[in-house]
Amino acid sequence: MADFEETLYDAVAQKFRIDKLYFENKTDHQHLMIFHNAALGRVMTLDGIVQTTEADEFVYHEMMAHVPLVAHGAPQHVLIIGGGDGGMLREVAKHAVESITQVEIDAAVVEMAKTYLPNHSAGAYDDPRLQLVIDDGFAFVRDDTRHYDVIIVDSTDPIGPGEVLFSEDFYAHAKTRLAPGGVVVTQNGVPFFQPDEVTTTHRRLARHFADATFYCAPVPTYYGGFMTFGWATDATELRGLAPAIIRDRVERAELNTRYYNADMHGAAFALPQYVRAAMQGE
């Protein structure tokens, strides 16, 4: 059986044995592949880059959903940009929100994930609170008129279709879609190999939001140590909430997580020296 070798970097790669190939196709937008690996469960790749695996997706989805939703405290309306595999939706749906709007550009990713990665959405695509929109995320935030308490930008890397979701125009549009007290979080790459994403995103977010920073989590198959999530809000008090408040909210929410907990919530905002330096463009 063949191997999958990631093409993200030039001199280093991660390599997964393809124990069973479920699907391989060039969609209108991207080259999609889903296979089984003995160590990682089912793996989805787009254009040669690992998007998600059954074994470690919980780290990414839990940290990207629960940190902003718990920090907000009383989210009612949530917007997910991207996230076609359904894992983000599953975690958001654990919260007592009124509506979840998900905007995914590629209908094929949703369909393939429902078929081949059913544990990602775990039935959440049938949630009556969900409005699923197949559309360009950039156009959606530019043209939409509603407001959201939390916007989660669960994008690919800033290569190909995901690139506009890292643009300053996108962040400016997203800000206009936030309700008062709202927060935007974004997938922002692995700073060990992609420090420029930290520098660029921080500069762009800081022009539009009173509090623009990052928080971190190590997702094993996003190679290179931990990844950063962009954190942007005018509600400057949300980042530094007292641990006792976070603990109380986490207990009441009964989120049933494998990575996230109240300790990890606070700890994730601690930034290593080299990330602080990258934020300043050093």
Place this chain on the structure above:
Amino acid sequence: MADFEETLYDAVAQKFRIDKLYFENKTDHQHLMIFHNAALGRVMTLDGIVQTTEADEFVYHEMMAHVPLVAHGAPQHVLIIGGGDGGMLREVAKHAVESITQVEIDAAVVEMAKTYLPNHSAGAYDDPRLQLVIDDGFAFVRDDTRHYDVIIVDSTDPIGPGEVLFSEDFYAHAKTRLAPGGVVVTQNGVPFFQPDEVTTTHRRLARHFADATFYCAPVPTYYGGFMTFGWATDATELRGLAPAIIRDRVERAELNTRYYNADMHGAAFALPQYVRAAMQGE
């Protein structure tokens, strides 16, 4: 030019391009290789497993040295077990300690590292406070009569010569070598792929120390998200020192770090749900 492919796991691997091979030899103890990679700088492998790279060694060495030394507050005598590449010694030597004893089993690792990884030790092998002992680490802690404020077990994985450094007998001997208020830290693998190491080590440490836990840091080329460091001490107050105390000590020590800072010190002790579960053997 050939590639290096790590043999640690069966179904997943990391692969580095060998841009220049500096050294390859079977020593008395291990198969040692040192090469250059465009993304990682110089890389040292032992028996097919990545030991250290110039690009990311700072995460590992800073977190393993500064967390116990800063938490201790006034360390005078430090024992390093292993650490032949010299990176741990370099970080320990940044502190105003009286003596540093390093016990490395393999003289060839020290010599090769001095020649091919000079940035790791950065001259610290000439530090007049250092006593370098080429000996088996297990035998050393069993037979030694001195006491240390901090013991750093910078071992390989629990395969081959490093295995005894994960044994309960070793931990018991290490405890007898601690001065009052002392702390032992250990390299304890990547829990995403090696959760049994968390379960086993926690059980063994908890039998001998009043406080036995782990702290975490993601080292990019220790594949699989973050790694855990064992933390074992009878000085139960050391783990939860007030952030202001840590900040003050870190500022005064002027450690000039790229990863470690006062925020990362405290945050590293936050443990994800699945690590907590592994600690309980679940």
